[in-house]
Amino acid sequence: MAEKMKALVSYAPYDNRYEEYQKPRAEKGEIVLKVKGCGICAGDIKAYHGGIRIWGTSEENRYIEAPCIGGHEFFGEVVELGEGVEDYAVGDVLVAEQIVPCGECKFCKSGAYWMCTRSAVFGFKQYANGGFAEYVKLDKNCLIHKVPKEFTAEQAVLIEPIACGMHAVEQAQIQHSDVVVIAGLGAIGTSMVNIASLALPKMVIGIDVKENRLEMGKKFGADVVLNPAKCDVAEEIRSLTDGLGCDVYIEASGSPRSVTQGMDALRNLGRYVQMGVFAQEVTADWNTIGDGKELTIIGSHLSALTYDSVIQGIASGKIKTEGLISHKFKLSDWEEAFKATELPDAMKVMMEP
Ligand SMILES: [Zn+2]
Ligand SMILES: [Zn+2]
Structure with a gap:
C-alpha cells in the first residue's frame, strides 16, 4: 500500500480539494522534503480563479496539468534521498527554485535555465507537484539551496518571491x-x-x-x-x-x-x-x-541566479523580511488563507501543513 499524505489538489477553476494524495517517494537523483511552509503566490490565486494564462482557452493551450498540487514558494526538511544524491543529508532544510528546468533546451544549455522552454513551475504540473502538501518531491533537475538553520519559517518562505x-x-x-x-x-x-x-x-x-x-x-x-x-x-x-x-x-x-x-x-x-x-x-x-x-x-521573468544572494542578504540582515508575511494559516484552512490574500492589509500569506 502506497503511503498517503494530505495535500491541496487543484482539479479545475474553483475546484481545489484538501484531500489524501499519494506521498511522493525519492527515485534516483530525487529528494523528498517534509514541507515546513509555503507562500501563496498571485499565480496560485489566478489558478484558482481560472486565469487564462494558466487554464488556457482549451485543452491544447492549457498550462496547468490538473489535477496537481499548487504552491512553489515552499521550503522543507529532507526526509528521503534518492540513489546518487550526495550533496544533501536527511535533516537539511532546503528550498528549490520555482522552476524545474529540462536541462536540454537552448536556454538551459546556455545557462538561462529560468527561460527553459519546458517552463515547469512547481504547482502547475503533475511531475512538479508543489508545496501545498505535507511532502514535496524535488526532481533531479531542481535547483536546490540550503536554508540556514537560523531562518524563521517566514524568512524561508520569502526567499522565492524576494x-x-x-x-x-x-x-x-x-x-x-x-x-x-x-x-x-x-x-x-x-x-x-x-x-x-x-x-x-x-x-x-x-x-x-x-x-x-x-x-x-x-x-x-x-x-x-x-x-x-x-x-x-x-x-x-x-x-x-x-x-x-x-x-x-x-x-x-x-x-x-x-x-x-x-x-x-x-x-x-x-x-x-x-x-x-x-x-x-x-x-x-x-x-x-x-x-x-x-x-x-x-x-523580468522568475529569479535568474539570485537565490544565493537573497539567502546571504536575509542572513546578514541587509534584506529585511519583517512584516512581509502578513498572515499564516494551516494548510487545512486553505480557503481562509486564499481569501486572506485579498484583505486590505495582506502582504504575503503563507500556509503550514
Ligand atoms: Zn511566487
Ligand atoms: Zn530547458
Missing part, C-alpha cells in the same frame, strides 16, 4: 545617479524597494494605492512614497526631478494603468522594467517608446 524581485531590480541596472520608481508594493515590490536602495541610487520612490503598503515601503527604504489614488504620480515625479521624470520605472503591480503611468513618469531615454503579471491585455501609446522618449523596455 529572488524574483531581485532579478527585476538587476534588470534595471541601477546607477548611483538614478531616480528609481517601484510601482506596486506587495511583498515583492516592498522587497524591491529594499534591494534597489542597497544600490544607493539618488532616490527610491514607492507607489501603491494602499496606505499601509506605502508605510511598509518607507520602512524598507523608500525616500518618497506616492499614492496614485490621491495624486498625479507622473506629475509628482517630474516635480521631484527638475521636470525630467524618473530614470527607472519597475512595474510590479500587474495593473494596466501602472504601465501608462510609468511611460508618462519616465524621462527621455528612461528604463522601464516589467515584472508584474497582468490579468488582461494592456493598451498604451507605443509612440512614447520610440518617437517620444526612446525608452528601453526590459522584461
Whole structure:
C-alpha cells in the first residue's frame, strides 16, 4: 500500500480539494522534503480563479496539468534521498527554485535555465507537484539551496518571491545617479524597494494605492512614497526631478494603468522594467517608446541566479523580511488563507501543513 499524505489538489477553476494524495517517494537523483511552509503566490490565486494564462482557452493551450498540487514558494526538511544524491543529508532544510528546468533546451544549455522552454513551475504540473502538501518531491533537475538553520519559517518562505524581485531590480541596472520608481508594493515590490536602495541610487520612490503598503515601503527604504489614488504620480515625479521624470520605472503591480503611468513618469531615454503579471491585455501609446522618449523596455521573468544572494542578504540582515508575511494559516484552512490574500492589509500569506 502506497503511503498517503494530505495535500491541496487543484482539479479545475474553483475546484481545489484538501484531500489524501499519494506521498511522493525519492527515485534516483530525487529528494523528498517534509514541507515546513509555503507562500501563496498571485499565480496560485489566478489558478484558482481560472486565469487564462494558466487554464488556457482549451485543452491544447492549457498550462496547468490538473489535477496537481499548487504552491512553489515552499521550503522543507529532507526526509528521503534518492540513489546518487550526495550533496544533501536527511535533516537539511532546503528550498528549490520555482522552476524545474529540462536541462536540454537552448536556454538551459546556455545557462538561462529560468527561460527553459519546458517552463515547469512547481504547482502547475503533475511531475512538479508543489508545496501545498505535507511532502514535496524535488526532481533531479531542481535547483536546490540550503536554508540556514537560523531562518524563521517566514524568512524561508520569502526567499522565492524576494529572488524574483531581485532579478527585476538587476534588470534595471541601477546607477548611483538614478531616480528609481517601484510601482506596486506587495511583498515583492516592498522587497524591491529594499534591494534597489542597497544600490544607493539618488532616490527610491514607492507607489501603491494602499496606505499601509506605502508605510511598509518607507520602512524598507523608500525616500518618497506616492499614492496614485490621491495624486498625479507622473506629475509628482517630474516635480521631484527638475521636470525630467524618473530614470527607472519597475512595474510590479500587474495593473494596466501602472504601465501608462510609468511611460508618462519616465524621462527621455528612461528604463522601464516589467515584472508584474497582468490579468488582461494592456493598451498604451507605443509612440512614447520610440518617437517620444526612446525608452528601453526590459522584461523580468522568475529569479535568474539570485537565490544565493537573497539567502546571504536575509542572513546578514541587509534584506529585511519583517512584516512581509502578513498572515499564516494551516494548510487545512486553505480557503481562509486564499481569501486572506485579498484583505486590505495582506502582504504575503503563507500556509503550514
Ligand atoms: Zn511566487
Ligand atoms: Zn530547458
